[in-house]
Amino acid sequence: xxxxxxxNVDKWFGKTQVLHxxxxxxxxxxxxxxxxxxxxxxSTTLRLLAGLEDISAGxxxxxxxxxxxxxxxxxxxxxxxxxxxxYPHKNVQENIIFGLKRAKASRDLxxxxxxxxxxxxxLQEFLQRKPAQLSGGQRQRVAMGRAIVRDADVFLFxxxxxxxxxxxxxxxxxxxxxxxxxxxxxxxxVTHDQVEAMTLGDRVVVMKDGYIEQVGTPMExxxxxxxxxxxxxxxAPSMNILDATLYPEYIELEGQKLPLATNLVKTSVPSxxxxxxxxxxxxxxxxxxxxxxxxxxxxxxxVHIDIIxxxxxxxxxxxxxxxxxxxARLDLRSxxxxxxxxxxxxxxxRAHIFDIETEKNLTI
Amino acid sequence: xxxKRSLLQNMLxxxxxxxxxxxxxxxxxxxxxxxxxxxxxxxxxxxxxxxINLNAYKELLGFVQATEEQIPATVKKLLENPLITPEQRExxxxxxxxxxxxxxxxRFFLNTFLLSASAASVSxxxxxxxxxxxxxxxxxxxxxIQRSILFVYMVGGVLLMVPLYQMSVKVGLARTxxxxxxxxxxxxxxxxxxxxxxxxxxxxxxIPYSIEEAATTDGCSRLQSIFVIIIPLSVPxxxxxxVYCFIIAWNEFLFASVFLKQYxxxxxxxxxxxxxxxxxxxxxxxxxxxxxxxxxxxxxxxMFAMRNLSGGLAEGGVKE
Numbered sequence: 001x002x003x004x005x006x007x008n009v010d011k012w013f014g015k016t017q018v019l020h021x022x023x024x025x026x027x028x029x030x031x032x033x034x035x036x037x038x039x040x041x042x043s044t045t046l047r048l049l050a051g052l053e054d055i056s057a058g059x060x061x062x063x064x065x066x067x068x069x070x071x072x073x074x075x076x077x078x079x080x081x082x083x084x085x086x087y088p089h090k091n092v093q094e095n096i097i098f099g100l101k102r103a104k105a106s107r108d109l110x111x112x113x114x115x116x117x118x119x120x121x122x123l124q125e126f127l128q129r130k131p132a133q134l135s136g137g138q139r140q141r142v143a144m145g146r147a148i149v150r151d152a153d154v155f156l157f158x159x160x161x162x163x164x165x166x167x168x169x170x171x172x173x174x175x176x177x178x179x180x181x182x183x184x185x186x187x188x189x190v191t192h193d194q195v196e197a198m199t200l201g202d203r204v205v206v207m208k209d210g211y212i213e214q215v216g217t218p219m220e221x222x223x224x225x226x227x228x229x230x231x232x233x234x235x236a237p238s239m240n241i242l243d244a245t246l247y248p249e250y251i252e253l254e255g256q257k258l259p260l261a262t263n264l265v266k267t268s269v270p271s272x273x274x275x276x277x278x279x280x281x282x283x284x285x286x287x288x289x290x291x292x293x294x295x296x297x298x299x300x301x302x303v304h305i306d307i308i309x310x311x312x313x314x315x316x317x318x319x320x321x322x323x324x325x326x327x328a329r330l331d332l333r334s335x336x337x338x339x340x341x342x343x344x345x346x347x348x349x350r351a352h353i354f355d356i357e358t359e360k361n362l363t364i
Numbered sequence: 365x366x367x368k369r370s371l372l373q374n375m376l377x378x379x380x381x382x383x384x385x386x387x388x389x390x391x392x393x394x395x396x397x398x399x400x401x402x403x404x405x406x407x408x409x410x411x412x413x414x415x416i417n418l419n420a421y422k423e424l425l426g427f428v429q430a431t432e433e434q435i436p437a438t439v440k441k442l443l444e445n446p447l448i449t450p451e452q453r454e455x456x457x458x459x460x461x462x463x464x465x466x467x468x469x470x471r472f473f474l475n476t477f478l479l480s481a482s483a484a485s486v487s488x489x490x491x492x493x494x495x496x497x498x499x500x501x502x503x504x505x506x507x508x509i510q511r512s513i514l515f516v517y518m519v520g521g522v523l524l525m526v527p528l529y530q531m532s533v534k535v536g537l538a539r540t541x542x543x544x545x546x547x548x549x550x551x552x553x554x555x556x557x558x559x560x561x562x563x564x565x566x567x568x569x570x571i572p573y574s575i576e577e578a579a580t581t582d583g584c585s586r587l588q589s590i591f592v593i594i595i596p597l598s599v600p601x602x603x604x605x606x607v608y609c610f611i612i613a614w615n616e617f618l619f620a621s622v623f624l625k626q627y628x629x630x631x632x633x634x635x636x637x638x639x640x641x642x643x644x645x646x647x648x649x650x651x652x653x654x655x656x657x658x659x660x661x662x663x664x665x666x667m668f669a670m671r672n673l674s675g676g677l678a679e680g681g682v683k684e
Contacts, residue, residue: 072581083574102582
């Protein structure tokens with residue numbers, strides 16, 4: 001177990017700067033997920049920590065020790081690659097114990113670790129097989145086994161589940177969670193899948209264009225996104241962002257005046273007819289017909305239902321409000337039909353107001 | 365869309381293939397046939413010997429001592445002539461002596477084998493490191509260096525022969541037999557290195573870099589990862605490159621004829637065969653048997669390379 005720290009880290013590839021002033025503290029045993037769209041620099045950040053790329057400026061610390069100039073083999077890290085990166089000429093057992101053998105571990109230790117890892121990952125019957133004789137999920141488990149048998153300070157995961165199908169991904173997500181609970185090793189996990197980020201991370205780092213946009217727990221990112229990018233990147237379906245006009249006591253949305261909740265009224269925000277973006281998650285809408293009496297909710301009346309997508313566990317409505325489109329995820333009990341209008345209710349305290357220029361959240 | 369071939373087209377294609385094969389293989393069959401024929405059979409156009417003669421092979425491989433040729437009575441009478449000087453008598457007698465000292469096949473075979481195997485081994489070792497650098501490392505001038513090395517290959521050996529010999533004379537290597545052998549070894553290495561680098565470099569690029577990265581995070585240095593990952597995964601190509609270098613050195617005549625001309629016992633087989641062709645011992649069955657035996661290592665090498673060219677060693681390591 002170790003702590004990890006990025007201090008003012010920059011990375012340039014030729015004349016292109018791909019990471020800008022990265023500052024991040026990762027505590028011992030913490031599971032941190034780096035998430036963002038393709039090209040945001042999350043994998044590069046991980047590779048800098050692994051020592052597979054040189055940093056251009058700043059410092060990286062593992063256990064308060066600067067590791068900028070240390071080769072990967074001297075950083076005591078274990079990494080799981082997106083494409084598995086197994087040794088194709090070695091069988092599963094040789095793959096798993098490769099790192100231990102390099103470290104000249106005793107035979108007893110190697111055997112006990114191999115036994116534990118192969119049981120945990122259900123690989124006992126495949127130990128003599130070559131990687132080419134395994135399925136994708138089995139190969140990824142071998143890659144995982146190769147990491148966990150080592151007494152590494154930090155586990156690094158570079159999109160390890162992106163090559164698996166949806167069912168296997170869910171299963172492996174569960175395995176990773178279990179492994180972390182068992183070993184408590186500090187872990188850094190890169191993914192572009194916000195569901196993985198939300199379900200795995202103790203904390204999540206959202207990145208965009210080489211910058212860290214926000215660091216927080218999954219629920220902090222979900223409920224209090226710092227800007228429109230984080231608001232729309234985290235959560236599926238993503239947050240509705242609507243054009244609105246802000247006044248001191250209410251917000252005007254397609255001609256409808258919606259009273260503001262107290263948490264949304266900030267004295268620092270000029271609010272006399274200012275054009276803003278209004279954000280509300282589809283999950284926070286409810287069908288007015290299903291509201292129990294006494295709930296203090298705001299109503300958005302007469303929203304036109306364009307398309308309904310039944311997802312089994314709920315119904316996803318694609319709606320039109322004036323010239324704007326939005327989504328709502330409603331309870332299965334809702335009887336709304338395509339072409340109808342619906343009165344949607346929501347808790348105004350869950351809504352966000354974003355600056356139209358800076359896209360920053362004005363309500364936190 | 366591919367159109368199906370007609371029967372006539374199929375027959376023409378088969379005929380063409382047979383013709384090409386015949387053209388390629390006939391010389392080898394002719395060599396084998398002649399090597400197995402007795403002297404009386406040499407003029408016979410049939411490829412099948414009237415009676416199999418293995419004497420030439422036995423003699424070359426040292427299974428039997430070459431028999432002393434019987435001196436005809438007329439020659440004996442000639443030798444008794446007092447007007448003949450001892451030198452002249454010696455010259456006449458030499459014609460009827462054993463030829464094993466004139467063409468010591470095992471010795472030439474060993475010379476060639478050691479020289480070719482050394483050149484191929486050194487070339488391969490250098491090519492592994494060089495090709496790795498070209499395929500994996502980022503450094504200034506990489507492309508220029510890579511192209512310059514290939515350029516060496518494009519220049520014919522004849523053009524370089526005189527300057528190379530001059531160089532080796534100037535540095536004193538050509539003065540001794542070991543120096544000459546070393547010069548030849550260096551020339552063979554330089555001759556084979558460009559293609560070895562090219563072949564291995566291209567092969568290394570097909571091995572996913574992430575496997576090496578995994579090895580480094582597992583505790584391997586770069587050099588260790590070459591030995592533990594790259595080399596085991598490149599066995600088919602390493603065998604191919606070794607065979608290529610070995611055959612080039614095995615068949616090389618031009619430079620050997622310049623550097624080893626004066627050192628008869630250090631001749632390589634191509635050089636020795638050429639000497640045999642033009643010597644007074646130029647007996648067809650012996651020449652052809654020697655040629656056949658010279659071909660054997662080349663054929664063995666090819667068969668070995670074919671067995672190892674199964675490929676696909678890197679399969680399964682990464683998700684494509």
